Amino acid sequence: MSLATATISALRKQLVAGEITAVDIVDALAASISAQDGEIGAYLATNLDDARAQAAAADLSKPLGGIPIALKDNINVLGEQCTCGSKFLAKGYTAPYDAHVTGLLRASGAVLFGRTNLDEFAMGSATENSALKVTRNPHDLSRIPGGSSGGSAAAVAADLAIAALGSDTGGSIRQPASHCGIVGLKPSYGRVSRYGLVAFASSLDQIGPMTKSVEDAALLLQAIAGPDHRDSTCLNVPVPDYSADLHKGVAGMKLGIPKEYFGEGIDAEVRARVQASVKRLEAAGAEIVEISLPHTEHAVATYYIIAPAEASSNLSRFDGIRYGQRAASPADLLDLYKRSREEGFGPEVKRRIILGTYVLSSGYYDAYYTRAQKVRTLIRRDFENAFQQVDAILTPVAPAPARKIGEFADDPLHEYLSDIFTLGPNLAGLCAISVPAGTVTSDTGTELPVGLQILAPHMAESTLLRVAKAAEM
Amino acid sequence: MATEHIDVHHVAGLARLELTEAECAVFQRQLEAILGHAESLAALDVTGIEPTSYPAPVYDVMREDEPRASIPPEAVLANAPDQAQGQIRVPKVIADA
Numbered sequence: 001m002s003l004a005t006a007t008i009s010a011l012r013k014q015l016v017a018g019e020i021t022a023v024d025i026v027d028a029l030a031a032s033i034s035a036q037d038g039e040i041g042a043y044l045a046t047n048l049d050d051a052r053a054q055a056a057a058a059d060l061s062k063p064l065g066g067i068p069i070a071l072k073d074n075i076n077v078l079g080e081q082c083t084c085g086s087k088f089l090a091k092g093y094t095a096p097y098d099a100h101v102t103g104l105l106r107a108s109g110a111v112l113f114g115r116t117n118l119d120e121f122a123m124g125s126a127t128e129n130s131a132l133k134v135t136r137n138p139h140d141l142s143r144i145p146g147g148s149s150g151g152s153a154a155a156v157a158a159d160l161a162i163a164a165l166g167s168d169t170g171g172s173i174r175q176p177a178s179h180c181g182i183v184g185l186k187p188s189y190g191r192v193s194r195y196g197l198v199a200f201a202s203s204l205d206q207i208g209p210m211t212k213s214v215e216d217a218a219l220l221l222q223a224i225a226g227p228d229h230r231d232s233t234c235l236n237v238p239v240p241d242y243s244a245d246l247h248k249g250v251a252g253m254k255l256g257i258p259k260e261y262f263g264e265g266i267d268a269e270v271r272a273r274v275q276a277s278v279k280r281l282e283a284a285g286a287e288i289v290e291i292s293l294p295h296t297e298h299a300v301a302t303y304y305i306i307a308p309a310e311a312s313s314n315l316s317r318f319d320g321i322r323y324g325q326r327a328a329s330p331a332d333l334l335d336l337y338k339r340s341r342e343e344g345f346g347p348e349v350k351r352r353i354i355l356g357t358y359v360l361s362s363g364y365y366d367a368y369y370t371r372a373q374k375v376r377t378l379i380r381r382d383f384e385n386a387f388q389q390v391d392a393i394l395t396p397v398a399p400a401p402a403r404k405i406g407e408f409a410d411d412p413l414h415e416y417l418s419d420i421f422t423l424g425p426n427l428a429g430l431c432a433i434s435v436p437a438g439t440v441t442s443d444t445g446t447e448l449p450v451g452l453q454i455l456a457p458h459m460a461e462s463t464l465l466r467v468a469k470a471a472e473m
Numbered sequence: 474m475a476t477e478h479i480d481v482h483h484v485a486g487l488a489r490l491e492l493t494e495a496e497c498a499v500f501q502r503q504l505e506a507i508l509g510h511a512e513s514l515a516a517l518d519v520t521g522i523e524p525t526s527y528p529a530p531v532y533d534v535m536r537e538d539e540p541r542a543s544i545p546p547e548a549v550l551a552n553a554p555d556q557a558q559g560q561i562r563v564p565k566v567i568a569d570a
Contacts (some may be wrong), residue, residue: 377524416507
């Protein structure tokens, strides 16, 4: 069995025992990539020589010593490109600094390994909005890996990475994790520093682990969580030992099933897999409680006002002046801005910038943006009320398994509506995780993974991981 | 919230995007559909509800007023599409006298 198929926890044991070297792991990944990444397309860039050099120098006494971690290509690594899957940054930008999580990975002994594909600026649910590359689902190459962290999910699922970091603004870690059959954890808002993550929607974005096991998710979260003076929204709250309670089980816990998440529009097979996971947790001693999150139906509209509004502001920095795309022979400064942005951005990014600019514009601000922020409060309260009754909440991640590449290409609203189950936790700042819950057989006979989503209160990652461990198949 | 409100061409100008006519037409149709969906929010009673800007309680975060090292100018200039004399060069922004 190739070392590329192993988990962080298994590899750490072998490394510490001296049975393998960190370079062996890099070599195993290099072989996997060479055999498979041509058809999967998970990586935008790898530097195997650099990875071997890092591995050879890795301090194995550190928590992630010698473990290669792939990074979504919207996280800055000093001296590397950070394309965000965009033509705008494909040329003319080399990161002049490390993201906070990048520095923490280095400090924990990890090997920074490869940059994974994503929807342009993390805007999408299929990785089809990458301007640079197509990424395919390793379980069925005709299908999407999900998105926006589709490259990270596909890499981990196909053993092209041991583990990876993704970012999640409205489901971008959990949904590709679900579609690719891996574990994906979105930390609570403020648990992980966003410094050096290229900003999409600042009140929603979080960086999180994408791994082969719940145990690995706990290990990787441990390495990246904690305060950072460079992100004022990153909370100065102590980081507990996330592995400590992992095996304590769910006996005596109350787990909520929100009726709004199991109604119309969900694939019957997906519902059945999620319900089977619920039954397993019940058999393990959890009390299952039906709950209501009455404003669920408004999550899509609320999110697709707030996230584009924040994006339109954040992406104003891409103006052709300081880095990246600059239009040739501009007539004047305004022409430089407008043509650089027209040339550099793809359709989904333009669509969201226009939508966000509109909802923030004079005369529409209160009707759209302020109202959406108020509905966000209602959605947040729904969860607060629910967590008065239950310790965690169980839901599907996505209404259906991974769709075919190219489906619904001209219908962005359809795509947005499929995010319904993952948006609420971002709007409310909760922590959330996707754990594999089995597979559904496609019309062509492929087995498509389905994820169970678990939600826990703000900063309750230990509870989240404990339930996830019990739900892991 | 009424439908058929967004003038994509106008808003693209505000957003500093030089769209083609074909792009405007596609976005016009798609954004009308998205904004149509967003109308469901108008039916909710939000009287007296405080807006949420951030989901976690972060207010007035202060730090000690101490100088810290920042990214060196040459590292920043290395990404500039055009530069001269240690500065990023842009098209002329002052009209001829």
